[in-house]
Structures are given as structure tokens and as C-alpha cells.
Amino acid sequence: MIFRYPSYYDEFECIADRCEHTCCAGWEIDIDDKSYEYYRSVPGAFGERLNKNIQTYECEDEPLYEQHGFLIDSNLRCPFLDEHGLCEIYRELGEAALCDVCADTPRNYFEYGGQREVAISAACPEAARLIYQSEEKTTFVEQEIDETLDFVESGDEIALAALIRQAREHAIELLQDREQDISCRIRKFLEFACEVQAKINQTPAPEPVTKPHTMTPYQLFLSRMVSFSRLESISVEWEQRLADINETIVECEEGEERYRQLHSRFREELEQRNRIYEYEHLLVYYAFMCLPRCMDDYDFIGKAKLVVTSYLFIRDMDAVCFFKKGEFTTKDRIDSVRIYAREIEHSQHNMDDLAEDFIFDEAYEPGNLSWAASLV
Numbered sequence: 001m002i003f004r005y006p007s008y009y010d011e012f013e014c015i016a017d018r019c020e021h022t023c024c025a026g027w028e029i030d031i032d033d034k035s036y037e038y039y040r041s042v043p044g045a046f047g048e049r050l051n052k053n054i055q056t057y058e059c060e061d062e063p064l065y066e067q068h069g070f071l072i073d074s075n076l077r078c079p080f081l082d083e084h085g086l087c088e089i090y091r092e093l094g095e096a097a098l099c100d101v102c103a104d105t106p107r108n109y110f111e112y113g114g115q116r117e118v119a120i121s122a123a124c125p126e127a128a129r130l131i132y133q134s135e136e137k138t139t140f141v142e143q144e145i146d147e148t149l150d151f152v153e154s155g156d157e158i159a160l161a162a163l164i165r166q167a168r169e170h171a172i173e174l175l176q177d178r179e180q181d182i183s184c185r186i187r188k189f190l191e192f193a194c195e196v197q198a199k200i201n202q203t204p205a206p207e208p209v210t211k212p213h214t215m216t217p218y219q220l221f222l223s224r225m226v227s228f229s230r231l232e233s234i235s236v237e238w239e240q241r242l243a244d245i246n247e248t249i250v251e252c253e254e255g256e257e258r259y260r261q262l263h264s265r266f267r268e269e270l271e272q273r274n275r276i277y278e279y280e281h282l283l284v285y286y287a288f289m290c291l292p293r294c295m296d297d298y299d300f301i302g303k304a305k306l307v308v309t310s311y312l313f314i315r316d317m318d319a320v321c322f323f324k325k326g327e328f329t330t331k332d333r334i335d336s337v338r339i340y341a342r343e344i345e346h347s348q349h350n351m352d353d354l355a356e357d358f359i360f361d362e363a364y365e366p367g368n369l370s371w372a373a374s375l376v
Contacts, residue, residue, distance in 0.1 A: 113161025
């Protein structure tokens, strides 16, 4: 079958104890059933310690995909992460003993239409460095591998997968059109996403996205703040970024004017340093990873809204960071996308809450998202 991934994926390698933000801290670590059964069989003192640090999840609403996970300590660290930032399970039992989530992270696999794709999450700082290391357009690799999917797809699913892959390819072309300003690319991307959704729904194509006049860009920003402020927080860094945005803009008496000026100055800074390409990479990163997920719910436009909303919120985070520091370094870029990815990509609860807002909150209508993107 075909295996597809961004070209920078070939360069990725976990840097283990040299990583400044280990993926072994800050969130739950689920254990797949096969690994759980193996861990139960491990003998000796290490096996005893291993099983003492495994919990069984309880959920009365619906069956859980993973039934077990490690007991995270008071510092939100895996109990098998040693003082040097290395994994004791790996050291004691070998790489093959790692549960699926530990072996795969930060890789994000998705299989559909008889093919497999993988993205590497910007929640990993090393992955984020690779994503933004080059000014060149992001490219993708396809290779034939001697494997098959372990599930059967219907003819309708295979046909939908082909449509989604073709649509995503064109969407990325629109987002990488450097003859156009980023805001123009986003407008065309959203218009195209509406067309794709109409095709999936088998309904007439919608009218082109136009700028609405009911909400200002600042009001749209405030609506995004409401959405993101009520999400489940999984890190102190995220809470600090929200506090910085509130202090700098929302609580300012001249909040709307400050918002406009702040973004105008930040845009000038990026243009002077030839760093606008970073937002192209950001949009393409989310388009590649998120758009195919509509295979699960047929909501292509919802995934397109997530792509643009992620850009808008990270842009707000970046602009406030620049305002507070007086500069915006490459490290700041990595930190912003890492903090956002950890909070959003790795919390299904947060993803579900945002998806609901995308449906019911007018701030996330395609026209409003396009209007917000044209702020400066």
C-alpha cells in the first residue's frame, strides 16, 4: 500500500534526554490491550512496580478505546521517566516493550482508502523545529510498502477517501500559492472547503465566501477567546498564554485599537525578517493532518475551520508574545505551536468542544473566519 508523509518526517528522531519538553509528562499515557497483557506477565521487582503503577479507567457512559493507563505522579510525569529524562521501561525491557502511544508519539497515523499517512505533531519541539526549519514549501513523500490495512473498507469509503485526498491536495496548493497574500489564500481555501462539503453532502455549491458586516475582527477575536478559555487546560504554559492575551488585549481599555496595532506591528516584523512562510507551513501542517479526519464524520468544512482557527489563535499568541518581549525568535515560534498542539491536538475533549463551537457559533462561519484572517 501507499505510505504518505511530509518530507521532513525522514529527518525526525527522538532526542530523548536532550528534549526540553518531554512527551512523558503533562498528559495521560494510555496503554493498549496487548501491552497491558504483556506488562501483567513481567516477572520480578520491576514487573511488580510496573503493575502497581497502572490504573484501570472507569467510564459509565460508553466503552473506552483504551481501558488502562499509567498512574501519573504529582508532577504530571510518567512514573517510569527517570531523573535524566529517559524511559525505564525502555531500559529494562527494550524498545519492543513500549506501549503503542509511547512507541508512536509524536507520530500521528491515519489509515484510510487502503493507504497510510503519518504526521509528526508540533507538540514535540524537535518535530516543530523540523516543520519550520526551511523557507521552502512543504513537500510530501509517497512510497509503496509491503503491508495491507487490517480492516476492510466499503466501496463508498474508498471512493470518499479518493475524493478527500484529491481535495486536500488542491487545498494545500491554494495555501502554498505565494503569489497571494495569506488572507487571500485562506479565503480561497475556505471557499473550496465549502464546495467539497457540498459535494460530500450532494447539495448545490454555495456562494463564494464574502466579508460579513455583523462582527468586527476584534469581536471575532473575543469570540475565539471565549471558546479557548473554557477548554480543559492540560498545562501551566497554556494558562499563562491565555493570561497574557487577556492582560494585553482583553482587559485593555482600548482593546480593539491595541489589537489592530499589535497585529499590524507584528506583521511588519515578520515581513521584514522574511518569516511569513511560517504561517504557510502552519496552515499546511494542519491541512495535511486534519482534513482526512472527515472520513470519520463527513465534516470536511469543520476540519477546514479547525485549520484556519488554529492559525488565527496561534497568530494571536504570537503577536502578544512579540508585544511583551519586543522580539519574536525561532524559539518563540516553536514554543507557540508546541503549546497549542499539546492543548488542542492531544485532547479529544477539547477537539470535541471546538467542533461544537464551529457548528453553532457564528464567529466560525467561513465568511467570518475569512474576515478575521484579513485583519492586517
